[in-house]
Amino acid sequence: MSEQTAVGFIGLGNMGLPMAQKLAAWPGGLVFADLNPDVDVPGATRAGSAAEVAKAASVIGVTVLNDEQVVSVVRGPNGILETAAPGTVIAIHSTISPQTAVDLEKHCAEQGVALVDAPVSGGADGAKQGRLAIMVGGDREAYLKLKEPYGLMSDMMIHAGPVGAGTKMKLARNLLHFIAFTATTEASRLAEAAGVDIVKLGKVVRHTDAITGGAGAIMLRDSTAPIEPDDFWYDIFTHVRGLGEKDLGLALQLGAELGVELPLGEISLQRFADGLGVGKDNT
Numbered sequence: 001m002s003e004q005t006a007v008g009f010i011g012l013g014n015m016g017l018p019m020a021q022k023l024a025a026w027p028g029g030l031v032f033a034d035l036n037p038d039v040d041v042p043g044a045t046r047a048g049s050a051a052e053v054a055k056a057a058s059v060i061g062v063t064v065l066n067d068e069q070v071v072s073v074v075r076g077p078n079g080i081l082e083t084a085a086p087g088t089v090i091a092i093h094s095t096i097s098p099q100t101a102v103d104l105e106k107h108c109a110e111q112g113v114a115l116v117d118a119p120v121s122g123g124a125d126g127a128k129q130g131r132l133a134i135m136v137g138g139d140r141e142a143y144l145k146l147k148e149p150y151g152l153m154s155d156m157m158i159h160a161g162p163v164g165a166g167t168k169m170k171l172a173r174n175l176l177h178f179i180a181f182t183a184t185t186e187a188s189r190l191a192e193a194a195g196v197d198i199v200k201l202g203k204v205v206r207h208t209d210a211i212t213g214g215a216g217a218i219m220l221r222d223s224t225a226p227i228e229p230d231d232f233w234y235d236i237f238t239h240v241r242g243l244g245e246k247d248l249g250l251a252l253q254l255g256a257e258l259g260v261e262l263p264l265g266e267i268s269l270q271r272f273a274d275g276l277g278v279g280k281d282n283t
Contacts, residue, residue, distance in 0.1 A: 003027040007149045008057030010050050010073055010080075011094075012039045015120070016063035018127035019093070020044065022153035023061070031056045049078035054088065059149055061118075063093040067100045074104055074115070086112030089142045091150075093134075095119050095171070098164035101137065105163040114142035117163060119170035120154075131155050135173075137166030176215055179264075186264050190251065193258040218276070227277040237276045244272050245281075 005028045009020040012034040020041050024030045030044035033053050040046070047053045050073045053060055060080060062073050070092055074080050080090055090108060092101060092115065101117035108115040116138030126132045133156040136143045143159045150157060160169045184205075188198045218240065220233070227234045248269040255262040273280040 003148075005059075006031050006045075006057045008032065008047075008053040008060035010034070010053055010060065010062045011064040011069075012036070012041070013063065013065075014124055015093070015127060016061075017041075018124050019061065019063065019120075019132070019153050022127065022130055023149060025152055026149050050074075050080045051078045051082040054080040054082070054084040058085070058087065059089045059091065059145060060084075061091045061093055065094065067094075067096045070094050070096055070100065071104065075107060081108065081111055081113065084108075084111065084113045088113045089145050090115045091118040091136070091146055092116070093118055093120055095174075096167060098137075098167045098171075101167055102164045105138065114139050114145075115163065116142050116146070117166040118146070119167055121170065121173055127153055133158070135160045135166040135169040137161055137168070138163040180215060183264050183268075186262055190255055190258070190260050190262060193260045194254065221277075225277065226279065234278060237278045238281075241273045241276050241278050241281070244276075245269060248272065 003026070007023050007026050007028065007030055009016065009023060009030060009032045012020050012032060016034075017039065020030060020032050024041050024044045030041065031047050031053050032041055032044055033047045033050055045056070047056070050060075062070060062080075064070055064073055072079065074090060074092075080088075084090070090113060092104075096117070098117070101115070105115040116136050118134050118136045118138075120127070120132045120134050122132040130153050132154040134146075134150060134154045135158050136146065137160045140159060143157075147157055158169070160166045188201070191198050191201050218237075221227075227237060248265055252262055252265050252269065254260075255265065
């Protein structure tokens with residue numbers, strides 16, 4: 001898109017505000033709207049409604065609470081579609097149902113407007129640092145129009161596929177995120193029962209995950225299918241299986257000795273090998 005064209009943003013809450021603050025540096029300027037009259041972005045222009053934003057901007061980001069609010073901002077009274085010109089790109093950053101994005105995209109297309117679902121990962125700190133990961137589902141041409149202005153707040157933009165794919169990727173990413181958080185509480189209970197300082201344990205976890213990549217370190221293959229013995233990855237994941245099963249077994253043994261229930265640990269030991277694609281070692 002032209003650097004002389006304004007970008008728009010609607011919804012300046014905990015995530016939206018730092019995103020909008022980054023976009024305010026766009027040479028064409030930023031036009032924003034929010035229900036909170038006290039929210040401000042220095043150097044940007046405040047609009048009275050989503051429709052007013054759409055009069056000025058050809059790329060519009062939306063970060064509101066839920067599906068209902070997204071639909072209202074796009075299609076409701078004083079919504080974006082009341083004034084958006086053909087060629088406008090609407091990027092939905094809220095985490096919504098993939099089907100909501102698909103349905104909205106059809107309505108937008110009737111007016112020559114492109115809608116993409118573009119959820120983000122990295123939190124408010126990632127937005128402040130300009131380091132968000134943005135997962136875009138929709139038309140590739142629309143995705144490309146986002147790249148230059150959104151480079152101000154993101155150092156990773158992924159074209160996930162057709163509309164809805166961005167949200168599906170975000171849901172898979174957050175599934176991992178919150179299961180890992182739950183596993184963290186389980187590990188903390190084990191460490192605490194064993195007399196270990198869990199704050200120090202947390203420092204070790206953050207230190208080593210920064211080196212190894214944490215859970216993402218095994219997301220190296222383009223398939224979850226079983227790995228054939230002559231595949232490059234077979235020996236690598238077999239090695240990972242051996243280490244994992246050994247350490248999971250020892251952790252579960254410690255938990256049993258201390259009377260600490262470790263249900264996620266038990267599930268992990270049961271499913272680890274098959275999940276990796278190498279199967280259990282039956283030798």
